[in-house]
Amino acid sequence: MVTAVENVSFEVRAGEKFVLLGPSGCGKSTLLKSVAGFIPPAAGLISLHGERVQRPGPDRVVVFQEFDQLLPWKTVLGNVAYALKVTKRVPAGDLASHALRFVTMVGLEPFKDAYPHTLSGGMKQRVAIARSLALGPEMLLMDEPFASLDALTRTRMQEELNAIWRQTRKTILFVTHSIQEAVILGDRILVMTPGPGRVRSIIDNEAVDTPLDSPEFIAMQHRIRELLELDGQGRGEG
Ligand SMILES: Nc1ncnc2c1ncn2[C@@H]1O[C@H](COP(=O)(O)OP(=O)(O)OP(=O)(O)O)[C@@H](O)[C@H]1O
Ligand SMILES: [Mg+2]
Structure with missing residues (x-):
């Protein structure tokens, strides 16, 4: 058995x-x-409002990294509507x-009748986000959803996610190994150690959603890089 994380506690x-x-x-x-x-x-245990989490539920919807989360035989609108129907x-x-309300929220109204194979990776991820939001979860769980996008699209998606969040105030748990992405998105950032991961630090990110070239953004990136490099294996990105 592999111990993936150890003594990790956060709220x-x-x-x-x-x-x-x-x-x-x-x-x-x-x-x-x-x-x-x-x-x-x-x-250990995981709880939501004091209730122990024991199985998947509609209160926690996951957006994955892969672009193939959509049903290929359904349109953009159809994918979102289908999830609503099933649940x-x-x-x-x-x-x-x-469904249309959420498709519009992610900027895909003009593509509502398009099929997944005609969409770019970024657009597919937006459909996945729209579908997740439409389900009305309490929390959005996102595992590197933008990791396979080109740098420009990735930055645009990060800004869009911030905009969507301002609109919905949805609780978001977002996983990434990009320092830059963490600083753009995270109100708070939990910096983990190499595996089996522990909590290195939980940071209040005052640089969240500030321009990438602002002094506070650069300082925050630097601070986090130093925390990660305590192990001598910080990553040369971000
Ligand atoms: N199904 C599995 N069976 C056995 N070991 C696994 C399994 N999935 C993950 N692991 C191991 O658990 C540890 C943590 O993996 P995990 O995928 O959670 O890391 P991660 O932080 O998400 O990495 P990445 O940034 O590469 O996605 C690793 O040592 C991995 O090899
Ligand atoms: Mg992972």
């Missing part, structure tokens, strides 16, 4: 964007999957209008 506040940041293999995905209820923690979230008559 995500309602309505915040909380980032798990750490080197590859430190156990970020394992942690996120535990919060999602996909894998039970071998020790019986809204009355059958309101499926399309409810």
Whole structure:
């Protein structure tokens, strides 16, 4: 048995964007999957409003890194509406209008009738985000959802996620190994050690959503890089 994380304890506040940041293999995905209820923690517990998390639930929806999370035979609107239908979230008559609201929120209204294979990676991720939001979860769990995008699209998606968050104030638990991404998105950033991951530090990020070239943004990136490099294996990115 592999111990993925050890002694990791943290609390995500309602309505915040909380980032798990750490080197590859430190156990970020394992942690996120535990919060999602996909894998039970071998020790310790995860709770939501004092209730122990034991299985996946509609209150916690996951957005993955892979672009193939969509049903290829359904349109953009169809993918979102289908999820609503399966989860019986809204009355059958309101499926399309409810779905359209979230498709519009992620800027894909003009592509609502397009099929996934005609979309770029960034657009597919936006559909996945729209679908997750439409389900009305309490928390959005995001595991490196922008990691496979080109740098420009990635930055645009990060800005869009911040904009969506300002609109919805959804609680977001976001996993990344990019320092820059963590500083753009995280109200608070949990910096993990290499695997089996532990908590190195939980940082209040006053540089969240500030321009990438602002002094506070640069200082925050620097501070986090130093925390990661305490192990002599900081990553040369971000
Ligand atoms: N299904 C599995 N079976 C056995 N070991 C696993 C399994 N999944 C993950 N691990 C191990 O658990 C540890 C943590 O993996 P995890 O995928 O959570 O890391 P991560 O921080 O998400 O890494 P990355 O940034 O590369 O996605 C690693 O040592 C990994 O090899
Ligand atoms: Mg991972």
